[in-house]
Amino acid sequence: MNEGTALSMLGTPGAVALMVSAILFTIGVIGVLLRRNAIIMFMCIELMLNAVNISLVAFSRVHGMEGQILVFFVMAVAAAEAAVGLAIIIAIFRHYEVVDLDRFNLLRW
């Protein structure tokens, strides 16, 4: 199955979903790269994960249900990650009273 046929099989709603996914993902990446606040970066990562989820759901129209099953896995992992990540951020905040990641560079050579 070549690209052209795959895209044509997505149809208009699928294409829109992919575009939304791409926009959301880009926003996430830019947020992660440009922002220094750990909470905001964390939220941007969530944004990227969910952008991927959208594209997975969109592709499941063509490739079957596996993509949607994978979304549940991503959500489970994201929840776990949120629990651990937020705990770390809270621990950092308690210690330094800031969450600006530029201030933390202890783990280096």
Next chain:
Amino acid sequence: MVTGVVSALAAVVAPAAQEGAFSPVLPWAILGIPLAGAILNGIGAFLWRDNRSIPGAIGPIALVATFAVVLVNFLGMQAAEPHDPTVVGLWTWIESGSLRIGVDLQFDQLSMLMCMIVTGVGSLIHIYSVGYMKEDPAISRFFAYLNLFVFFMLILVLGASLPMMFVGWEGVGLCSYLLIGFWFDNREYSNAGKKAFIVNRIGDAGFLIAMFLLFVAFGTLDFVPLIENAGSLAYGGALVTGITMLLFLGCTGKSAQIPLYIWLPDAMAGPTPVSALIHAATMVTAGIYLIARMSVFFALAPVTDAVVATVGAGTALFAATIAIRQYDIKKVLAYSTISQLGYMFLAAGVGAFTAGMFHLMTHAFFKALLFLGAGAVIHAVHHAWDHDSHGQDGHVAHGDPNDMRNHGGLRRLMPRTFLFMWIATLAISGIPPFAGFFSKDEIIWYAGAYGFPLLWAVALVTAVLTAVYMTRLMVMTFHGSSRTFGHGGAEKTKRLLTESPAVMWVPLMVLAVLSVVGGWVNIAPALPLPDVEWLHHWLEPIFEPALHVMQEHRIEAAHASPIGGGEALWAEISAVLAVIAVVVTFRVLSPRTVPTEAEAPAETGFSKILHDKWYVDELYDRVIIRPSLALWRACWKIVDVGIIDGTVNGAGHVARLFGWMGGQVQSGRVTTYLVVFMLGALLVLGVLA
């Protein structure tokens, strides 16, 4: 033990009964007894720290017992008159391919003569040492070293192969080092020991290379086959010249000849009996012994012979000039020893091997006597000063007991030592009928007769110088006024300075007798005296091959000196010259007032050059030692630190540089990681898509 000795005796008596054959009695005991003495005293050095009589007994007893065994063998050989040497194999030492070196002992006239000298003079010096070293706390160590020295010296003379001889050669060098630095808490003394050892290394290298060459040429290193096959080498060829020159280099080290003589004067740092035994009577004559042993090779190399004779005569004259201007009594004797060894090499070089061995023997007697007498003087002066400082006003600063300017007037206080020392002085000066006259005169005569007129003249001049410096020594030490406690201290000296005990002067007396009669064993037939050529006859089998070669290739000994006159006439002339030298020196020096060491003015002019030993040590320091040190320093700084360490450290530095560069990536900044991560992801996508 007793049954063992009896059965061993029985075993050797049976073959000894055969006609003309000689079989050594208890050959292992000759080496075993001194070694046992050394081991006992070595253990004793730790066990008997407070007991000085046990080591004092073991050392001399071991030597006297060895002497007894040697004497039995000597008399046995005298009776049997064997023509060929007897080699006693004890066990195999090295066996590798065609090389076989056994622990073999060679019994022939030469080795027995040397054994007699080593153990005979050695016994007397051991007995003397009991008195001399009585108050030294390390007497056990002293006798251990001394016995060990005799053990190695006997290996040197009895070894039947060059490697065996080399073991003894190095062993006596070791003992010499240990005994020079006997009082090792004095840095100067221990340095003197090191100097002796290091200077000898240079000569030993020559000895070793000569051995390698001989093995390549003959495939064996045992003396008997070597001497038998020596004729296969071309007369005057490069190989035999090279071998003998290298052997002679070894001799210049051990026997203190130019250019390696510099260690011997410093070796006087050791106790005086050591100077007498090792650095006068025995070890330093090892070079002469080596030439005598290898005489046929030297006879085959006329170039080497000329070098040996020239170096010998040159050393004799050179050392005699230095001896004239020394104040340390032992230094005078040390330079005198170097000078007399030069005579022996002159004899060996011109081909008069018997004369060389003869002088070796007589020199052992009178030089041991001189050293022991000097030791007695030093001992007495030292004690007088010691008594003084223990007396009234606590410690009194005194000078050097070796310095003759602190002696003087000892003839009445030490009459026996005085008498014996004069006998030795007359002997070394070459005045008949004392021992030195016969041996030295033979050497001088043969130097002229075998066509070395210049060396003949040098030897004659040196003979006069010898008489001068020895008379100077006697005058400064025994005649004149006492200076031991300053010029006004004659009364004090008389009270405190005493003759040495019997244990010290009896050996002196024996040596004095030997210094008188020792020369009578070989009286040249030309002299108007009874014709006794015992030594010449005795050593005939040893030097037969060498003399054979010489007769074949060289001029006959002349019957007149280079400027005319026969042997008898020149013997009389040299005797008269020596007497004149002694009398004139005595007349000139006796009335002079010698300043004490403390008030002596600095030397000036030519006498300063002589006093400072022609600046040879300084020359070596500038020409050899400092450039060597500079070279080694350069090797250290440039090659070792610069190149070798630089390479190793450079490798480390490069590794660290890479590590640092890698480390810079780990900035610890999450944002940087994220940027890189993203770029990486894009790259992967770009490649895959």
